[in-house]
Amino acid sequence: MGHCFGADLPSAQLDRAPFKFQHQLLGHPALTIEGLAESLPRLPSHRVMYSKGLSDLAINFDRAHIDHHNGMSLVQTIETIRTSSSYIAVRDPQDDPAFQGLYADLCAEVTALQRQAGRSRAIHEPRMWLFIASPNAQTPFHFDRYSNFLMQLRGSKQVAVFPNFREDIVPQEICESYMARNDSIPLWRDELDRHAIKFDFKAGEAIHIPYISGHYVKNGPEDVSISMAFFFQTDETLRWSRAMQFNHRLRKLGLKPGAVGASAARDTLKSTAMQLARGAGRVLRRGAGQAPAG
Known part of the structure; x- marks a missing residue:
């Protein structure tokens, strides 16, 4: 396929269903805990959000770094991430030189996949996010304005993905409001879990989360979790x-x-x-x- 993804990616299913596949980014120097400890402090502070390790699927994910701050600095959070029950989310790290080549490769490969699937001539608004989390931390239930490839780089997790365009999971009016750039609201109800498609997810694996599909993540207990998301829009999702x-x-x-x-x-x-x-x-x-x- 290319520098980032394996040949097992079923491009015809993009934005139709979640699926798991292999990525080829293990060992990339920018994506290790040592590389992140160097690059993250160089980024603008508003792009690096960190909080306590989250344990409630109903928490407002967009406000977690405000409502559930861990009381430490970023450097302290990175140094103690294995034991401090903390969570770090990094928005748009691609402006740092450590990520620029990787970002260009991802843009090129995802564009090629969309053309292969006949869905889009180009990708739009491509963005990278990084997630570094203590063992057992959770990402609360939410949905995104983009299509998503989520790549696991260290540790393990379970990812629960829900069908998109389902009024009984994410009401249409709430989705429309979020697309109009209004704040998100907590949507989790325990009865939703019967609709989840759950993937056990380890380093070297990736998952496609379709446009506006609700999802949550539970990190494994054995190690720090490092993952990277590549978000993008297509002609269709725009x-x-x-x-x-x-x-x-x-x-x-x-x-x-x-x-x-x-x-x-x-x-x-x-x-x-x-x-x-x-x-x-x-x-x-x-x-x-x-x-x-x-």
């Missing part, structure tokens, strides 16, 4: 996202639009309408800025 944003606007007007994902033609119309509305808004804002004062 169309879904814009259609959801359009639905969100319609709901604010008191309307009840049809769910996104049920009709490709309807999603395309909504996506186009959202793009036109944004374009008109930019024109109006520019016009207001150019209007003479007084």
Whole structure:
């Protein structure tokens, strides 16, 4: 396949179902605990979020570093990660030289996979995230605005992934609001677990989490867990996202639009309408800025 992924990746299933496959990044110097100890302090502080090791699937994942701070510095957290019950999430590390080559390789390989599947000519908004966690730490139930490849680099975990576009798992209105960049809200209910597809996950393995699929993670007890996520949008997921944003606007007007994902033609119309509305808004804002004062 390439530098990052093995040849066992079933590209036809992208964004249709979760699946596990092999990656080829074990031993990459930027992705060891020693390499991370050097690079993470160089990143802007707002990109490196750390907290206590989480144990409740209902915690608001987006606010964990605020609501559940571990009382230590980043350096202390990294040095004691095996025993301190801590969790580190790193957003967009690719600006650091240690990750730039890896980021370029991931972008190229995922673009090739999308073209192979006939889903997208390109990928959009590609991003890297890193997760370093103490044994037994958990990632609470949540969903993302992107498609995701999650690669395990050290330790083990169980990943539970839920079907996307399911109103009984993530209500459409909540998903639309999140796509419109509103804050996430805790969604976990114990009865949801019967819908989960659970993967036991060890170093050298990767998993595809489809666009907006709810998921949670439980790290194994034997070692520190290091994993990396590569998030991206495709032509298809961008169309879904814009259609959801359009639905969100319609709901604010008191309307009840049809769910996104049920009709490709309807999603395309909504996506186009959202793009036109944004374009008109930019024109109006520019016009207001150019209007003479007084």
